[in-house]
Amino acid sequence: MISFKIKQRVLQSNISFFKRSPFCSAISNVSNEAQLISNDQTALNNASDLYQGIKKLVKVAILGLPNVGKSTLVNKLINRCICPTSSKVHTTMHKAEAIYTEGDTQIVFMDTPGLVVSKDIKTYKLSDSFKDDPKTALIEADIIGIVQDVTNVFTRHKIDDFVLNYIKEKREDTQLLIILNKVDRLKEKMALLEVTRQLINKENYPKFDDIFMISALNGDGVDDLRNYLLDSARVSNWKYDERCYSDQPAKVIIEQTVRAKLMDILPYEMPYNIKILTEHFDLGDDGSIHTVVTLNCPKKRYVETLLKSKAQKVKCLSFYIEKELRHAFKTNVIVRINVTCAKYETPQLNR
Numbered sequence: 001m002i003s004f005k006i007k008q009r010v011l012q013s014n015i016s017f018f019k020r021s022p023f024c025s026a027i028s029n030v031s032n033e034a035q036l037i038s039n040d041q042t043a044l045n046n047a048s049d050l051y052q053g054i055k056k057l058v059k060v061a062i063l064g065l066p067n068v069g070k071s072t073l074v075n076k077l078i079n080r081c082i083c084p085t086s087s088k089v090h091t092t093m094h095k096a097e098a099i100y101t102e103g104d105t106q107i108v109f110m111d112t113p114g115l116v117v118s119k120d121i122k123t124y125k126l127s128d129s130f131k132d133d134p135k136t137a138l139i140e141a142d143i144i145g146i147v148q149d150v151t152n153v154f155t156r157h158k159i160d161d162f163v164l165n166y167i168k169e170k171r172e173d174t175q176l177l178i179i180l181n182k183v184d185r186l187k188e189k190m191a192l193l194e195v196t197r198q199l200i201n202k203e204n205y206p207k208f209d210d211i212f213m214i215s216a217l218n219g220d221g222v223d224d225l226r227n228y229l230l231d232s233a234r235v236s237n238w239k240y241d242e243r244c245y246s247d248q249p250a251k252v253i254i255e256q257t258v259r260a261k262l263m264d265i266l267p268y269e270m271p272y273n274i275k276i277l278t279e280h281f282d283l284g285d286d287g288s289i290h291t292v293v294t295l296n297c298p299k300k301r302y303v304e305t306l307l308k309s310k311a312q313k314v315k316c317l318s319f320y321i322e323k324e325l326r327h328a329f330k331t332n333v334i335v336r337i338n339v340t341c342a343k344y345e346t347p348q349l350n351r
Contacts, residue, residue: 054104054235056104056236057106058232059239062109064147064148067149071084073216074111077109077225080098081328082328084256087263088263090272093127106240108240113130138170144175145179146178147179148199150192150195151182178208178210179212182217184217199211257325262274270302273302274296275295279294286332289333293335295337295339295340296340296342
């Protein structure tokens with residue numbers, strides 16, 4: 001491959017020189033030399049087409065307990081805020097694929113709900129996606145990344161048995177990585193070595209192909225992880241077009257972003273019970289997005305909470321939603337929010 005690239009550059013250089021040379025017309029009169037240039041150009045084009053036709057793909061499943069930073073990591077790896085993130089658990093409700101394409105290589109990241117035991121699924125009435133989607137991702141993945149929160153002193157040094165049972169579902173040729181996240185918040189860095197030692201030396205644990213220490217929030221170590229994944233890709237057709245960055249429709253990304261930001265500004269169960277609906281979505285000629293989102297609240301006190309103090313919470317919500325979506329879609333985004341109550345006639349608020 002290296003020799004091909006060198007030859008390609010030499011041929012391009014020679015042809016470019018001939019084209020801008022003052023002796024070009026004289027050379028063109030010499031049939032043999034002109035034929036040689038023509039043949040070189042044809043060979044170069046054919047070889048270039050062949051090189052461009054070789055594509056590589058790697059599918060990566062990101063797994064871990066709730067709130068360890070899985071979605072934040074995926075967003076940082078693809079340089080877009082596609083996956084919803086918040087400070088509360090269960091922000092991610094179902095598997096979503098985020099796509100990163102660089103050169104001839106495509107990485108498909110599978111962001112999954114936080115791993116929970118069956119008892120919790122029943123207790124908190126979580127959807128079946130919490131059980132089924134991680135299994136699906138494991139089976140499809142070429143590489144599995146287990147994310148550990150190193151700031152959690154109760155869970156960072158071990159992998160729960162039910163998580164190990166999930167891992168058993170993977171294919172034999174699937175690589176397994178440990179990703180130690182939130183290292184920027186760890187004051188005693190020596191603790192990382194102890195955590196690593198405990199994770200790799202336990203007899204009942206699977207063999208890990210590599211370990212990464214990162215901060216998904218500020219990006220420390222993320223480039224190294226991305227480069228590792230790019231290097232691990234295998235020759236294969238891409239799953240998505242090179243312009244694609246998510247398997248989710250734009251409206252779904254908007255609604256999930258709204259829900260995630262509600263989880264940051266509303267207390268207790270409120271954000272989980274509000275129904276979010278995209279009433280209007282318009283794509284401008286300049287690529288900008290204008291959308292109207294309705295928050296349908298089940299109780300009047302929800303509306304009062306959102307609209308009190310001259311609707312400061314709604315104004316704050318709009319600001320952070322627009323900021324997040326601009327980073328997701330790489331274009332200007334204007335969001336207007338309506339607040340309604342299903343049981344009472346309340347005025348709508350447009351912002």
